[in-house]
Amino acid sequence: MVDALELAARIGSPLTESTFRDNRRMDVAATHILPLLTTLKNDFGFNMLIDLTAVDYLEYEGARDRFGVVYLLLNVDSGERLILRTAVNLPEATLPTATGLWRGADWMEREVFDMFGIRFAGHPDLRRILMPDEFTEFPLRKDYPVKGRGERHNFPVITRAGS
Amino acid sequence: MAVGLPENVFLTRLDAAANWARSNSLWPMPFATACCGIELMATAASRYDLARFGAEVMRFSPRQCDLLIVAGRVVMKMLPVLQRIWLQMPEPKWCISMGACACSGGVFDSYAVVQGVDRFIPVDMYVPGCPPRPEQLLAAIIDMQEKIRATGTVMGREFMARTSPMGPSPFDADELLRIKDASFVQLGGLSSPMGSVPRAGGSNHG
Numbered sequence: 001m002v003d004a005l006e007l008a009a010r011i012g013s014p015l016t017e018s019t020f021r022d023n024r025r026m027d028v029a030a031t032h033i034l035p036l037l038t039t040l041k042n043d044f045g046f047n048m049l050i051d052l053t054a055v056d057y058l059e060y061e062g063a064r065d066r067f068g069v070v071y072l073l074l075n076v077d078s079g080e081r082l083i084l085r086t087a088v089n090l091p092e093a094t095l096p097t098a099t100g101l102w103r104g105a106d107w108m109e110r111e112v113f114d115m116f117g118i119r120f121a122g123h124p125d126l127r128r129i130l131m132p133d134e135f136t137e138f139p140l141r142k143d144y145p146v147k148g149r150g151e152r153h154n155f156p157v158i159t160r161a162g163s
Numbered sequence: 164m165a166v167g168l169p170e171n172v173f174l175t176r177l178d179a180a181a182n183w184a185r186s187n188s189l190w191p192m193p194f195a196t197a198c199c200g201i202e203l204m205a206t207a208a209s210r211y212d213l214a215r216f217g218a219e220v221m222r223f224s225p226r227q228c229d230l231l232i233v234a235g236r237v238v239m240k241m242l243p244v245l246q247r248i249w250l251q252m253p254e255p256k257w258c259i260s261m262g263a264c265a266c267s268g269g270v271f272d273s274y275a276v277v278q279g280v281d282r283f284i285p286v287d288m289y290v291p292g293c294p295p296r297p298e299q300l301l302a303a304i305i306d307m308q309e310k311i312r313a314t315g316t317v318m319g320r321e322f323m324a325r326t327s328p329m330g331p332s333p334f335d336a337d338e339l340l341r342i343k344d345a346s347f348v349q350l351g352g353l354s355s356p357m358g359s360v361p362r363a364g365g366s367n368h369g
């Protein structure tokens with residue numbers, strides 16, 4: 001089990017630890033996420049990035065920050081899991097990329113960018129991955145209507161005469 | 164016969180002869196994007212045996228097909244592909260919209276899902292159900308054959324009359340609903356349709 005205090009000392013920034021069921025979770029400041037990930041990977045054997053995703057906390061009760069970016073790590077040898085969360089805010093929601101540590105972060109970061117508009121500095125190829133390239137909005141933001149802004153109707157109509 | 168035709172010769176209209184040939188050898192183009200596609204496969208497989216109706220030759224090249232079967236939801240990224248496939252199919256061609264999703268978007272009323280393919284391509288036959296049973300698809304293909312026999316012409320004149328897609332609901336009604344929904348979010352930043360109802364699990368957030 002990694003020790004939160006020891007981790008905090010290593011990266012020089014406080015960590016807030018909490019647990020839910022048997023999940024250990026830590027909150028870290030956005031400025032220290034990359035050092036934390038690097039330490040966890042290199043010194044504590046968290047060699048697998050299970051998932052990288054984000055949450056929009058707009059209108060969430062008691063939330064101080066707009067987005068939470070969540071990293072799920074696994075130490076394949078010991079089976080230990082760790083969940084990290086860091087906060088980003090508009091207008092320049094940017095985090096350092098984790099692709100340098102785990103190549104698998106590539107598409108996950110693209111998905112977070114596509115859905116939430118959070119940018120990852122240093123990412124090799126930060127393009128939309130799910131939505132069409134010409135899409136302009138970020139659909140999983142809470143201020144984006146579920147039914148969209150009419151994009152799904154924006155196509156030429158092919159009639160019998162025209163085909 | 165009274166006119167004294169020799170044996171094995173019969174009189175018919177050219178239209179009827181063409182329709183007879185076309186309706187009994189439909190070549191489907193399976194556009195299976197979701198769960199309905201599984202039923203489509205079952206329809207073609209041995210138990211339901213689409214071959215009994217002369218439509219078993221599924222082709223994955225639109226150039227060889229004359230019956231487009233849209234089975235499953237179509238998202239806005241896939242719609243241009245669907246339209247291109249439709250345009251690549253040679254005339255005469257028909258389209259079956261299979262399942263609630265292809266017909267109307269089904270339960271997926273979201274920003275990405277097209278609310279009925281008939282808004283953007285012509286559709287001849289709708290099959291309801293989620294998913295429709297293979298029997299329903301078979302019934303649709305039999306009805307399709309009936310329709311071809313009843314209305315088809317050798318030069319495809321019957322298509323000239325149908326110039327617009329026949330969607331289930333006009334765009335405007337749907338757009339009004341959407342704008343009404345959207346205005347909840349935009350009004351005054353933090354107001355929401357839920358009012359001040361506390362969200363469950365709020366205390367879990369650190």
Ligand code: SF4
Nearest residue numbers: 198199262263264294
């Ligand atoms: S109609 Fe039902 S079975 Fe068919 S694609 Fe939609 S959800 Fe799947």
